[in-house]
Amino acid sequence: MAVTTVYSFLRLxxxxxxALNVSFSTAVKHEGFKTCDQSGFCKRNRAFAxxxxxxxxxxxxxxxxxxxxxxxxxxxATVLKTIxxxxxxxxxxxVTFLKSGLAxxxxxxxxxxxxxxxxxxxxxxxxxxxxxxxxxxxxGGLDIDFSAQLGEHGNSDVTxxxxxxxxRNEAFIRHDPFSIYFQRDGETQVTFNQxxxxxxxxxxxKVEVEVEEGVEKPVTAEDESTWWEESFGGNTDTKPKGPxxxxxxxxxxxxxHVFGIPEHTGPLSLRETRGGSxxxxxxxxxxxxxxxxxxxxxxxxxxxxxxxxxQAHRKGSSVGILWxxxxxxxxxxxxxxxxxxxxxxxxxxxxxxxxxxVFVFLGPxxxxxxxxxxxxxxxxQLPQTFSIGYHQCRWNYMSDEEVKEVxxxxxxxxxxxxxxxxxxxxxxxxxxxxxxxDKFHNPAAMHAQLDERHRKLVTLIDPHxxxxxxxxxxxxxxxxxxxxxxxxxxxxxxxxxxxxxxxIDCFDxxxxxxxxxxxxxxxxxxxxxxxxxxxxxNEPSVFNGPETTMPKDNLHHGDWEHRDVHNINGMTFVxxxxxxxxxRKPGKPIRPFVLTRSFYAGSxxxxxxxxxxxxxxxxxxxASLPMILSLNIAGMPSSGADVGGFxxxxxxxxxxxxxxxxxxxxxxxAHAHIDTRRREPYVAGPPYTGIMAQAxxxxxxxxxxxxxxxxxxxxxxxxxxxxxxxxxxEDEAGFSMDDQFYVGSTGLLSKPVTKEGAATxxxxxxxxxxxxxxxxxxxxxxKGFRTVDAPLDxxxxxxxxxxxxxxxxxxxxxxxxxxxxxxxxxxxxxxxxDAEGTLYVDDGETFDYQSGAQIFSKFVFDxxxxxxxxxxxxxxGSLTDSYRKTMAPVRVEKVIIIGAPAHWADKKHISAExxxxxxQPKLQFHPASGNKAAWAxxxxxxxxxxxxxxxxxx
Numbered sequence: 001m002a003v004t005t006v007y008s009f010l011r012l013x014x015x016x017x018x019a020l021n022v023s024f025s026t027a028v029k030h031e032g033f034k035t036c037d038q039s040g041f042c043k044r045n046r047a048f049a050x051x052x053x054x055x056x057x058x059x060x061x062x063x064x065x066x067x068x069x070x071x072x073x074x075x076x077a078t079v080l081k082t083i084x085x086x087x088x089x090x091x092x093x094x095v096t097f098l099k100s101g102l103a104x105x106x107x108x109x110x111x112x113x114x115x116x117x118x119x120x121x122x123x124x125x126x127x128x129x130x131x132x133x134x135x136x137x138x139x140g141g142l143d144i145d146f147s148a149q150l151g152e153h154g155n156s157d158v159t160x161x162x163x164x165x166x167x168r169n170e171a172f173i174r175h176d177p178f179s180i181y182f183q184r185d186g187e188t189q190v191t192f193n194q195x196x197x198x199x200x201x202x203x204x205x206k207v208e209v210e211v212e213e214g215v216e217k218p219v220t221a222e223d224e225s226t227w228w229e230e231s232f233g234g235n236t237d238t239k240p241k242g243p244x245x246x247x248x249x250x251x252x253x254x255x256x257h258v259f260g261i262p263e264h265t266g267p268l269s270l271r272e273t274r275g276g277s278x279x280x281x282x283x284x285x286x287x288x289x290x291x292x293x294x295x296x297x298x299x300x301x302x303x304x305x306x307x308x309x310x311q312a313h314r315k316g317s318s319v320g321i322l323w324x325x326x327x328x329x330x331x332x333x334x335x336x337x338x339x340x341x342x343x344x345x346x347x348x349x350x351x352x353x354x355x356x357x358v359f360v361f362l363g364p365x366x367x368x369x370x371x372x373x374x375x376x377x378x379x380x381q382l383p384q385t386f387s388i389g390y391h392q393c394r395w396n397y398m399s400d401e402e403v404k405e406v407x408x409x410x411x412x413x414x415x416x417x418x419x420x421x422x423x424x425x426x427x428x429x430x431x432x433x434x435x436x437x438d439k440f441h442n443p444a445a446m447h448a449q450l451d452e453r454h455r456k457l458v459t460l461i462d463p464h465x466x467x468x469x470x471x472x473x474x475x476x477x478x479x480x481x482x483x484x485x486x487x488x489x490x491x492x493x494x495x496x497x498x499x500x501x502x503x504i505d506c507f508d509x510x511x512x513x514x515x516x517x518x519x520x521x522x523x524x525x526x527x528x529x530x531x532x533x534x535x536x537x538n539e540p541s542v543f544n545g546p547e548t549t550m551p552k553d554n555l556h557h558g559d560w561e562h563r564d565v566h567n568i569n570g571m572t573f574v575x576x577x578x579x580x581x582x583x584r585k586p587g588k589p590i591r592p593f594v595l596t597r598s599f600y601a602g603s604x605x606x607x608x609x610x611x612x613x614x615x616x617x618x619x620x621x622x623a624s625l626p627m628i629l630s631l632n633i634a635g636m637p638s639s640g641a642d643v644g645g646f647x648x649x650x651x652x653x654x655x656x657x658x659x660x661x662x663x664x665x666x667x668x669x670a671h672a673h674i675d676t677r678r679r680e681p682y683v684a685g686p687p688y689t690g691i692m693a694q695a696x697x698x699x700x701x702x703x704x705x706x707x708x709x710x711x712x713x714x715x716x717x718x719x720x721x722x723x724x725x726x727x728x729x730e731d732e733a734g735f736s737m738d739d740q741f742y743v744g745s746t747g748l749l750s751k752p753v754t755k756e757g758a759a760t761x762x763x764x765x766x767x768x769x770x771x772x773x774x775x776x777x778x779x780x781x782x783k784g785f786r787t788v789d790a791p792l793d794x795x796x797x798x799x800x801x802x803x804x805x806x807x808x809x810x811x812x813x814x815x816x817x818x819x820x821x822x823x824x825x826x827x828x829x830x831x832x833x834d835a836e837g838t839l840y841v842d843d844g845e846t847f848d849y850q851s852g853a854q855i856f857s858k859f860v861f862d863x864x865x866x867x868x869x870x871x872x873x874x875x876x877g878s879l880t881d882s883y884r885k886t887m888a889p890v891r892v893e894k895v896i897i898i899g900a901p902a903h904w905a906d907k908k909h910i911s912a913e914x915x916x917x918x919x920q921p922k923l924q925f926h927p928a929s930g931n932k933a934a935w936a937x938x939x940x941x942x943x944x945x946x947x948x949x950x951x952x953x954x
Contacts, residue, residue, distance in 0.1 A: 028296050032233060033547050036283050040226025041201070041245035042330045045350040046284075047223070049197045049249070049332075059177035059196035063093070068159060068175070073097045073144040075161060075171075079107060079178050081200060089202040095173065095180070097148040100141050100372050101164035103171055103182065105192065107356040109202060112244070117203045120228070123240030124489050124555060130354040130564035133326045136571060137602040141375035169362050184362045188253055189319045190312075192358075197249035197348055200356070203242060235546035238487055238553045241561075247350040248358070250321055255312035256343035257725070257735045260320070260634045261285055261331055263303040263599075263611065265295060268626040268723060268738035270310075273300060273332045284330040284350070289567050289598045291541035291548045293613040294647055297623050304539060304612045305599035306567045307634040311361070311369050312345060313725050315732055318366045322373065322601065323349050324357040326568035352552075353564050366633070366726045367718060373635045374717025378605035380637050382714035385844030386456050387532075387593045387608065388706045389418030389815040390696050391669035392680065393458075396425035399439045400446035403457075406680060407449060411813055413682040415693045416700050418814050420450070421458045421534065421671075426526070430498035431466045433473055433518050435526035447528050454816035456530050458595070462537045463506075463573045466498030473518065477502060482511035484562070487553040494542040494550065503540055503550070506572035507565065508557035512579065519580040529585050532593040533577050538570040539598045570598025571606070578606045588846055595667075599636060604717065608638040608667040616645030616676070621658050622754035626738035628665060632719035633726060638710070640667030649677045652688045653756065653792065659692040660795045661752035663699040664743065666706070666720040691793045697811055698795065702748075704806040704823065704839055709744030711840035711856075720744055728766040737764060746837065747803030747828065748774070751796040761790045763798065770801035770899065772828050777898050777933040801899065802830030804837025804859045809894070819844065822893035823945055825859060825868075829899035833863020838873075841887065841945065852877020855887060855946055861897075866953040868895065870943070887946040893939070895951065900925065900936035904953065912941045914949035923953070 036042040052059070060082040067078040074096050081089040090110040097103050108129060111117055115127045151160035151170055159173040164184075172181040179193040192198075206228050227243045229236055252258065257269045264285055272280040281299070287306035295303060308329060311320030323329065329351040338344035359376065361369045374380075392410070397403050403420055410417050428434035435443065450457055465474045477483055483491040484503045491502055505511050521527060542550050552563035562569070574596045581592035594607035603609065611627050614620040624641035631639040643662035644650050650658065659681065662668050672679055681692040699706075709720045719726060722742040724734030740751040740763065749771065751763045762785045765771050771780040773788075774797040780786055790796050799805065805826040812818045827835045839857045842849035856874035861867070874880070905925045912919040921941040928934040943949040 028292055028294050028301070033290065033292065033301060034232060036330055038232060039328070039330070040230050041243065041352050042284065042350055044223060044226070044243070045197070045199055045245060045247040045348070046332070048199050048247070049195070049348055052196045059179075059193060059198060061091075061178040061193070061198050062176035063173070063178055065175060070150055070159065070161065073146045073148045073163070075159060075173060078110075081202060083202070089200070091200055095161075095171065097145045097161065097163035097171070098141065099143040099145045100375055101169060101362060102141070102372055102376075103163065103169070103360040105180065105356070105358045105360070107200065107246070109200060111203050117241070118205060119240040120206060120242070121238050121240050121487070123238070123487065123553075124559055125240055125553075125561045126559045127241070129244065130326065130560055131357075132558075132560070133324050133354070133357065133568060136568050136575075137324060137600060138376050139378040139602070139605070141372065164362065182360050182362060184319075184364060189317070189362055190321065190360055191251040191253065192248060194251050195249040195346065197247060199245070199247040201243040201245045203244065206242060233546055235551060237546070237551065240487070240553065241353075244353045245350060246325070246354065246356045247348065248356060250347045250349060250358075252312035252319065252345045252347070253338055254342040255314045255319070255345050256335065257314070258310055258312045258333065258345050258347070260307070260310040260630060261287065262307050262630040262634050262636070263305045263627065264301070264630075265297045265299050265303070265623050265627060267736065268629050269736040270333055271300075272334055274334050276335055284332040284348075286328075286330050287567060288328040288547070289539040289549075289570055291537065291539055294615055295612065297619050304597045305570070305603070305609060307599070307601045307631075307636060309373060309601060309634045310347065311366070311633065313366065313729065313735060314342075315730055316364070318363040318369050318729065320361040320363075320369050322359040322361070322376065323351070324359065324601070325351040325354045326565050326600065327352040327354050327563055328566060353561070366729055367716075370633065370635065370718055371716045377602040377635055379715060379717045380604045380710065380713035381607055382591070382710060382849070383608070383638065384591045384593055385703070385707060385815050386418040388666070388703065388710060389668070390416065390699060391419040391421060391458070392417050393421030393423070393669055393671040394676075394678075395423035395672065395674040397422055398425055400441065400443050403446050404449050407453065407455065409680065409682050411453070413689065413693065414811070415681055415696055416811065416813050417455070417696070419456045419458055419532075421669075423460050424497055426459060429466070429468075431468070431471050431473065432461050433524045440526070443526055447530070451530060454814045456532055456593075457528075458532045458534050458593070459527065460534045460536055461577065462497070462535065463503050463540055464494070464496040464498065464501035464537065465504060467493060467500040467502055468498075474502060476514065477504060480510065480514055482508055482514055484550070485555040487551070487555065489555060492550070492554050495544040496537060496541060504573070504576075505557050506576040507560070511557070512576040515576045516580040516583045519584045521584070529590070533581060534595045535574050535577055536597050538573045538596060540569060568600045570596060571600045571603045574599075574603060574606045590845055591847065601635060604636045604638060608640070609636060610639065610667060610669065611641040613646045614642050616648035616650035616654065618654060618754060618756050620645055621654065621661060622739070624661070624665075625741070625752065625754070629721055629723045629738055629741055632666075632721045633723065635717055637713050637717070637720040638666050640665035640669055642672070643668070643670040644672060644679055646671055647673050647676070650679065652684050655679060655684060656688045656691050656792060657753050660695045661754065663695045663795070664721070664741075664750045664752065666710075668699060687793065694793070695795060700812065700815065700818070701807050701809060702805075703815060703818065704808060704841075705743060705746050705748065707844070708806070708838055708840040709746065712744055718744070724764070724766060731766045734764060734766050740764065746805055747800035748805065749798040749800060751798075753790050753796065759789065759791050760787050761796050762787050763796060769830055770828075771798045772801065772898055772933060773797075774799050777935055779931055779933050799826075799828040799898070800830075801828050802832070802835050803828050804835050804861065806837065806839040815844075820890055822891045824894040824896065825892060827861050827868070827895065827897045829861070829863065829897065835861040839945065848879050848883070850877070852880035853883035855884065857945060866901075868951040868953070870947075870949050872948050884946045888944050890945050892941060892943050892945060895938040895941060897936045897953075899933045902927070902934060904936050907953070910938060910951060910953050912943060912949065912951045914943045914947050917942070
């Protein structure tokens with residue numbers, strides 16, 4: 001026993017030395033993460049592409065003519081890969097045409113599919129290629145287009161198929177060599193295998209070659225050095241299935257800009273990765289979810305999450321692909337001059353394992369792509385209202401008294417917030433679902449104070465479970481056999497924050513069912529129904545694992561190797577937590593709130609994410625904007641970055657500017673490392689505290705805008721933050737712009753200040769519409785860049801004419817207290833004299849909105865008749881009438897019209913009507929002054945947000 005105890009102590013001490021080295025490093029350790037040259041399958045496929053590009057050899061892939069059939073919206077065939085000695089590998093091909101206008105291409109390997117292979121090392125792994133990513137990522141959009149039909153083509157070696165809206169799309173499937181060209185309206189938009197880089201590494205037995213001493217080993221045509229095993233950082237991957245990568249070149253002819261494939265720190269418009277411009281990267285973009293603390297900027301290095309969705313954009317057209325593969329994936333990007341002086345973008349996608357499964361989106365508008373992606377992978381979760389308020393976090397608030405003190409100081413300084421967070425140290429010795437009772441000796445009083453102020457608590461729960469005695473969670477985990485296994489099928493042990501740990505396998509439905517039981521208040525006694533969850537470290541992060549994660553030859557439920565499921569693993573954990581929260585309270589379910597660090601396509605259904613362990617540096621503030629924009633257009637709009645930077649101590653100026661930017665992140669949370677100075681907004685002192693408080697109050701004033709934008713995302717997965725090209729798809733000057741953005745469909749244009757010492761910013765206005773300064777109504781009416789003043793206390797925020805903004809102007813200390821506050825409508829008149837906007841309202845907590853308990857109003861100001869109308873556009877349900885009755889007291893307290901006509905100066909009263917009621921509210925006119933617009937205000941027109949009404953200004 002004594003020996004065991006000493007040994008355990010030494011291991012734990014070694015762990016803490018390791019953890020300290022990790023936590024307090026000054027920059028990302030590049031030697032801990034692979035480059036393409038250090039990743040065998042990436043290096044092989046790049047070399048294969050180079051060999052193909054430098055020779056006249058044709059692709060070894062062709063369709064067997066007799067196997068090709070087309071019926072009921074599906075083209076099926078066998079692709080034959082010619083290998084040595086004239087032998088062939090059979091690869092089943094399926095091209096499915098969908099009602100949405102998408103096409104889906106899958107390519108598998110027959111021998112692996114049928115299990116006609118042998119695994120090395122006595123492995124228990126599945127023999128098939130992994131094909132279950134759709135079960136996790138996809139929720140719909142797969143209805144087949146049975147109207148798709150064969151087209152005409154003069155070449156018998158090509159099958160043409162027309163599909164989509166009015167059959168404007170067409171796929172040309174070339175048989176020999178195999179390739180596919182996708183056209184819309186007669187013009188090629190996307191091509192597969194045009195350059196011949198398709199490479200499916202087929203199964204083959206390992207041939208042990210005995211070489212006599214002194215005799216040179218035979219040279220093979222391919223580099224086999226990483227086929228059968230691969231070492232990196234002191235770890236060896238055994239590769240029981242041998243080489244099994246899939247790779248394909250995808251080209252976008254005529255498209256100079258491609259976006260997406262988050263998460264990376266480079267610009268929104270993705271850079272070249274081979275040759276090309278001076279600022280090109282030298283490595284491909286990598287998608288392999290990893291714990292890359294203190295990540296560097298302007299890098300294609302992998303980060304915490306992966307969404308393998310890329311869209312290409314040019315004037316008048318957007319197209320894209322979803323590469324549905326959960327294994328480690330690299331993407332090369334090159335550009336060249338194409339026809340008619342246009343630029344073609346060529347991409348090369350390389351995944352370590354799995355089948356080839358690719359969806360093709362032919363647009364033509366950016367919103368067509370995001371909507372179709374949402375139909376496939378699910379819409380953004382409509383969150384509880386509290387979660388779009390301000391969140392206060394650090395590692396760590398160390399006691400219940402400290403939580404109460406921070407909470408009270410926010411009130412004392414008049415700063416609203418909704419959520420306070422507890423990091424790792426609230427637990428008893430880093431055992432999740434426990435509490436350190438020495439630090440939190442009276443949690444009931446802490447919860448009571450938060451409840452009294454209608455605030456929430458979020459606690460950390462990670463997937464690694466401490467391996468220690470007398471801990472019921474780990475005991476049950478092992479007894480029920482719900483762990484991830486090592487390559488030998490034995491419970492995997494690794495190291496993370498608690499020291500020796502095991503990991504729950506959330507691919508296992510039994511594990512997910514057990515996970516639900518842990519969140520019940522009778523088990524997780526520290527929590528209440530107002531406690532929500534933060535899932536960190538779920539890449540998974542393993543301190544002593546290869547690349548700080550789990551060995552690829554570990555085994556999951558169904559005997560799938562970890563290499564097959566790595567990028568989707570984190571989402572399965574969030575999925576388990578989401579459903580645990582959904583299930584924890586009997587009776588009416590409450591919408592869960594879960595924050596995740598690791599994510600994949602489909603994670604938007606489950607909650608929010610943040611960009612991980614950034615630094616308190618100006619560059620990281622600047623980088624947060626393209627990172628969040630990339631996530632928004634790739635289907636993960638509920639995103640944010642640690643305000644202030646996680647590592648390091650920001651200057652007062654940087655912290656202030658970061659709060660101003662963070663007020664426009666969809667997910668707005670300040671967070672800091674345990675060793676940083678305290679930086680709650682009230683700590684900085686004047687003038688900084690006041691300016692940060694002003695930014696937070698602006699967030700709360702605009703909560704109706706944010707909640708309406710979230711509702712739009714929950715319906716069609718539209719971005720909450722929208723880049724220039726998305727809003728102005730014809731304006732080529734804005735295609736690569738990523739330092740300013742629009743909030744939803746509101747016309748609000750934000751240009752955060754991200755440079756130290758800056759007192760001005762250059763704002764780009766993409767058209768000749770009128771833009772107004774949101775705060776003082778200064779007019780900007782010419783297309784192009786304008787330099788505007790941005791002193792420290794100024795947020796550069798503009799409203800595009802033609803929009804109506806709903807807001808709440810009464811300051812409160814949390815969002816719940818705003819529930820019954822009246823609405824102010826701000827009308828920014830456009831050049832036409834018209835304006836439109838929407839307002840979405842529900843109870844902000846339950847799922848009753850799905851039964852009609854919602855208000856969804858469209859506001860229209862008609863410049864010709866000078867009439868403002870409120871139209872009910874909400875779907876009806878069983879709860880519609882009762883909810884509207886409940887909300888009837890919520891009124892419009894003010895209507896402000898920016899750009900009001902000069903002749904309104906003589907008006908003292910206007911008319912309003914709501915049903916049979918008629919009113920004559922007063923109008924107050926403020927004339928134009930210099931370059932500031934005239935504006936008018938109507939106070940208390942006595943109309944309700946729950947009813948239709950009209951206000952006439954004529």
